[in-house]
Amino acid sequence: MGRGGQVTVLTLPAAEPTPGSAAGDAAARATPARRRGAAAVLAWLGLAPFAAYIALFLLLPTVLALGSGLFDSEGAFTWDNLSALVDPVILAGFWSTIWVSALTAVVGAVIGALVCYALLGLSEHSPVRRAVDAAAGVLAQFGGVMLAFVFIAAFGAQGVVTLLIQSVLGVDIYEGGMWLYDLPGLIGPYLYFQVPLMVITFMPALSALKPQWAEANLTLGGTRASFWTQIGIPVLAPAFLASLLLLFANAFSSYATAAALVSQGAPIIPLQIRAALTSETVLGRENLAGALALGMIAVVALVMWGYSVIQKRAARWQR
Secondary structure (H helix, E strand, O other), rough: OOOOOOOOOOOOOOOOOOOOOOHHHHHHHHHHHHHHHHHHHHHHHHHHHHHHHHHHHHHHHHHHHHHHHHOOOOEEEOOOOOHHOOOOHHHHHHHHHHHHHHHHHHHHHHHHHHHHHHHHOOOOOOOOHHHHHHHHHHHHHOOOOHHHHHHHHHHHOOHHHHHHHHHHOOOOOOOOHHHHHOOHHHHHHHHHHHHHHHHHHHHHHHHOOHHHHHHHHOOOOOOOHHHHHHHHHHHHHHHHHHHHHHHHHHHHOOOHHHHOOOOOOOOOHHHHHHHHHOOOOEEEOHHHHHHHHHHHHHHHHHHHHHHHHHHHHHHHHOO
């Protein structure tokens, strides 16, 4: 290299981290970590609509019920509103709501379980099985004014079924009074959506019974009756009880059908909440509706807690 000559500088590329080196191991660990972080962010974004739905229709009403039930009109904490829960009229309303919900839940669970048992012998792809599944999904959500209109048109004072029974059998089903528009009239409409709901919730548990269990029972000298008494019923009992509690909570919190059917009085708690919200004064307490809502929340929360406990046990047999 002489005077005035060019000097060429060669830059060597940086060495890539080899898999066996410390830098290579760190890079290998960082890439899955970044992917897991991105997947977690996407998962939370996917849950955002559901979280907004829960916040708007579950958490916000609960907060409003607490605010109106535990505080007075001036914002001061008080127990006076909750004292309405021991009023004889309110206790009678809770009792009426509980026994109607329990009755329709038990009857709906039994009828729905029998329907599921009848469908068990059919293939999942059979037209009858598909038709029943589709009908159950639709009828379980059929309620409110439409369902009330159906029962009024069929079993009302001038309903089709009422006039048919009167003309053919000579029996007046309303000889003792117009029970359709009172508390007993809610049993039929409630069963209308309780039975399909039982079919939806109980059919997966019944379908999870393994044929190998029946074969093992026969191999050991058992009978069809012993299979159900020793294996089938004990295995299905948690799922049946969980579905029963779900049906009870569904009937206990139902409002639209009762509001459209019962025009006079408030025999159940949801209708008493409506009366408290639309009346200027109820039993001298302005926030009675919030106290009643708190009572309903407590009952439903207890039932759903029992449902979750039983469902965890039932999930072991549905895997």
